[in-house]
Amino acid sequence: xxxxxxxxxxxxxxxxxxxxxxxxxxxxxxxxxxxxxxxxxxxxxxxxxxxxxxxxxxxxxxxxxxxxxxxxxxxxxxxxxxxxxxxxxxxxxxxxxxxxxxxxxxxxxxxxxxxxxxxxxxxxxxxxxxxxxxxxxxxxxxxxxxxxxxxxxxxxxxxxxxxxxxxxxxxxxxxxxxxxxxxxxxxxxxxxxxxxxxxxxxxxxxxxxxxxxxxxxxxxxxxxxxxxxxxxxxxxxxxxxxxxxxxxxxxxxxxxxxxxxxxxxxxxxxxxxxxxxxxxxxxxxxxxxxxxxxxxxxxxxxxxxxxxxxxxxxxxxxxxxxxxxxxxxxxxxxxxxxxxxxxxxxxxxxxxxxxxxxxxxxxxxxxxxxxxxxxxxx
Amino acid sequence: xxxxxxxxxxxxxxxxxxxxxxxxxxxxxxxxxxxxxxxxxxxxxxxxxxxxxxxxxxxxxxxxxxxxxxxxxxxxxxxxxxxxxxxxxxxxxxxxxxxxxxxxxxxxxxxxxxxxxxxxxxxxxxxxxxxxxxxxxxxxxxxxxxxxxxxxxxxxxxxxxxxxxxxxxxxxxxxxxxxxxxxxxxxxxxxxxxxxxxxxxxxxxxxxxxxxxxxxxxxxxxxxxxxxxxxxxxxxxxxxxxxxxxxxxxxxxxxxxxxxxxxxxxxxxxxxxxxxxxxxxxxxxxxxxxxxxxxxxxxxxxxxxxxxxxxxxxxxxxxxxxxxxxxxxxxxxxxxxxxxxxxxxxxxxxxxxxxxxxxxxxxxxxxxxxxxxxxxxx
Numbered sequence: 150x151x152x153x154x155x156x157x158x159x160x161x162x163x164x165x166x167x168x169x170x171x172x173x174x175x176x177x178x179x180x181x182x183x184x185x186x187x188x189x190x191x192x193x194x195x196x197x198x199x200x201x202x203x204x205x206x207x208x209x210x211x212x213x214x215x216x217x218x219x220x221x222x223x224x225x226x227x228x229x230x231x232x233x234x235x236x237x238x239x240x241x242x243x244x245x246x247x248x249x250x251x252x253x254x255x256x257x258x259x260x261x262x263x264x265x266x267x268x269x270x271x272x273x274x275x276x277x278x279x280x281x282x283x284x285x286x287x288x289x290x291x292x293x294x295x296x297x298x299x300x301x302x303x304x305x306x307x308x309x310x311x312x313x314x315x316x317x318x319x320x321x322x323x324x325x326x327x328x329x330x331x332x333x334x335x336x337x338x339x340x341x342x343x344x345x346x347x348x349x350x351x352x353x354x355x356x357x358x359x360x361x362x363x364x365x366x367x368x369x370x371x372x373x374x375x376x377x378x379x380x381x382x383x384x385x386x387x388x389x390x391x392x393x394x395x396x397x398x399x400x401x402x403x404x405x406x407x408x409x410x411x412x413x414x415x416x417x418x419x420x421x422x423x424x425x426x427x428x429x430x431x432x433x434x435x436x437x438x439x440x441x442x443x444x445x446x447x448x449x450x451x452x453x454x455x456x457x458x459x460x461x462x463x464x465x466x467x468x469x470x471x472x473x474x475x476x477x478x479x480x481x482x483x484x485x486x487x488x489x490x491x492x493x494x495x496x497x498x499x500x501x502x503x504x505x506x507x508x509x510x511x512x513x514x515x516x517x518x519x520x521x522x523x524x525x526x527x
Numbered sequence: 528x529x530x531x532x533x534x535x536x537x538x539x540x541x542x543x544x545x546x547x548x549x550x551x552x553x554x555x556x557x558x559x560x561x562x563x564x565x566x567x568x569x570x571x572x573x574x575x576x577x578x579x580x581x582x583x584x585x586x587x588x589x590x591x592x593x594x595x596x597x598x599x600x601x602x603x604x605x606x607x608x609x610x611x612x613x614x615x616x617x618x619x620x621x622x623x624x625x626x627x628x629x630x631x632x633x634x635x636x637x638x639x640x641x642x643x644x645x646x647x648x649x650x651x652x653x654x655x656x657x658x659x660x661x662x663x664x665x666x667x668x669x670x671x672x673x674x675x676x677x678x679x680x681x682x683x684x685x686x687x688x689x690x691x692x693x694x695x696x697x698x699x700x701x702x703x704x705x706x707x708x709x710x711x712x713x714x715x716x717x718x719x720x721x722x723x724x725x726x727x728x729x730x731x732x733x734x735x736x737x738x739x740x741x742x743x744x745x746x747x748x749x750x751x752x753x754x755x756x757x758x759x760x761x762x763x764x765x766x767x768x769x770x771x772x773x774x775x776x777x778x779x780x781x782x783x784x785x786x787x788x789x790x791x792x793x794x795x796x797x798x799x800x801x802x803x804x805x806x807x808x809x810x811x812x813x814x815x816x817x818x819x820x821x822x823x824x825x826x827x828x829x830x831x832x833x834x835x836x837x838x839x840x841x842x843x844x845x846x847x848x849x850x851x852x853x854x855x856x857x858x859x860x861x862x863x864x865x866x867x868x869x870x871x872x873x874x875x876x877x878x879x880x881x882x883x884x885x886x887x888x889x890x891x892x893x894x895x896x897x898x899x900x901x902x903x904x905x
Contacts, residue, residue, distance in 0.1 A: 246792030389767025414624030
């Protein structure tokens with residue numbers, strides 16, 4: 150009933166490691182993934198030539214890894230992705246995301262696919278060069294609470310920069326609300342940080358949150374650049390991973406990008422479903438152009454484990470060809486007292502994000518920032 | 528340490544129903560949601576005026592609904608959303624998505640917030656008018672498998688339209704791959720459906736999948752319109768809900784939009800986390816402009832329950848002011864034999880989506896489509 154075309158594919162394939170939680174039938178589940186992620190067609194009707202041999206996913210290995218848990222390594226022709234990030238994510242996990250008990254653990258892309266993505270413009274070394282900080286972790290905090298005016302937020306930004314914070318980002322709840330409109334906020338906060346830099350001789354940057362309607366994302370990012378912002382905070386769960394890639398790739402913007410996890414939690418809240426911390430906050434964030442990946446550290450307001458946080462740092466650093474390593478950026482209820490422990494755990498190449506905790510440390514915000522800086526410089 | 532501004536808010540608030548799975552401490556969890564989704568700041572440091580009174584979420588009710596499960600109704604000032612879809616989703620569930628045991632069940636928006644969204648351009652009645660089908664469910668199928676050429680897919684589209692399918696959509700795995708490039712595929716498939724319409728006197732439409740880089744989405748959608756496509760298939764999990772809204776809102780495109788669930792599964796695979804089927808595939812899809820919402824019906828290749836499917840149909844129809852009701856579009860491993868049962872369950876206002884099952888029903892694809900049509904017209 151169907152044609153059986155010859156496709157002249159390159160033979161290059163990428164591989165995905167799926168964790169399958171099933172007491173039995175792991176092979177049938179893996180075979181179903183091979184079909185679901187590609188032809189989405191009954192096995193017996195798939196044309197027997199290149200479509201069956203090349204387009205349908207291929208089980209490269211299938212091994213039990215724990216009682217009731219198997220790991221399937223499945224490969225796909227690079228051409229199935231159309232070399233676009235959205236369709237890559239679709240082949241990776243599109244429909245299979247709807248099947249409970251299957252989780253994407255990690256993936257490996259050949260250079261022919263990696264080469265289609267620019268990845269992070271700065272990465273770890275580029276962001277260090279940009280900020281002029283080479284020998285210690287970077288410090289980050291967030292402008293908040295929601296409800297303050299642009300002028301109030303700018304005054305906070307000034308004090309935070311003066312105290313020694315490297316990256317002063319918007320809280321991710323700041324969008325374009327009437328009480329602190331995007332354009333006014335960016336202008337005032339960028340100016341405030343620049344004023345602090347002139348006084349301190351430091352090189353702090355302000356990163357506004359670029360959310361809002363997707364058709365205005367590029368416009369807002371360019372306005373941010375023109376207004377003196379030093380980077381962009383982007384929430385791929387809100388605007389889509391490809392919008393983050395779009396902003397990172399734009400040479401007319403050319404700013405570092407920090408990825409925020411808002412609305413991405415459902416991918417990782419179940420250990421047997423979704424996408425691993427390693428792949429989501431590490432590999433995918435890098436592929437989508439983030440230079441730093443924010444996530445909640447263990448022992449704060451959220452529930453990531455120490456092991457999950459370690460895996461994010463690994464995903465941020467693992468070899469991905471020309472795709473640069475990026476900064477893990479743990480936050481989410483951190484305080485100055487946690488700094489020594491985080492330094493031991495993450496080492497030097499980390500951005501430490503303390504938000505509300507900086508305000509709790511004492512009545513003088515500038516002094517609190519100086520304590521933070523002293524803690525990582527010791 | 529912080530200013531305490533007067534905000535002159537409208538007083539209008541929207542409410543969200545959160546399901547909290549916790550043996551104890553539901554109130555503390557609800558209070559944490561109120562802070563996390565707005566100020567993300569330590570409670571004792573929140574300025575006591577309008578920020579604490581108006582911006583911080585407010586617990587309207589908190590009731591046990593099952594052993595170890597409570598439902599919290601929390602309201603937020605409409606102004607926190609900045610009247611943008613991305614920021615609405617952020618307030619709804621942004622950071623709280625990262626906390627296990629909390630699920631968004633549903634939400635209610637006042638007219639002052641609903642009025643900022645166009646919603647579905649067509650909705651149930653508009654799509655019926657557009658297709659000229661008033662007295663029965665609509666029929667839908669997908670062009671597949673991945674790997675066929677644009678010409679092969681167009682030939683399939685012709686036969687499917689000739690047989691009586693109303694909506695012939697791309698399979699969601701079709702993007703812009705070299706073996707069936709978007710521009711060529713859309714042109715050929717739209718022409719093929721139009722040719723079938725001339726022969727049959729029917730009014731079938733072709734809906735290409737608009738995925739790919741977000742900066743090309745509008746361009747591809749306009750090209751689709753110019754090439755004679757009758758609608759758009761959009762996967763908000765791949766391109767973001769706001770990109771779907773953008774395409775639906777564009778008067779120069781002006782086509783019906785069908786939402787596909789690819790990569791959205793992780794929101795619903797755990798009963799205690801994520802977003803309910805009702806809110807995700809019903810309410811949010813509508814707010815983001817979908818005229819039809821695809822999801823896997825119970826008893827196919829996926830695991831949604833009958834109750835979950837019913838809740839999607841309810842979310843697609845519930846009163847949301849001027850936001851039109853839309854078509855539930857159950858698919859995912861359906862076959863002709865399931866049609867009578869689906870008719871009894873969903874009634875008339877449904878789009879029945881049968882993909883591979885249409886090919887399995889017999890050797891003559893046109894005849895299979897005619898059986899499908901006869902089954903719903905009886």
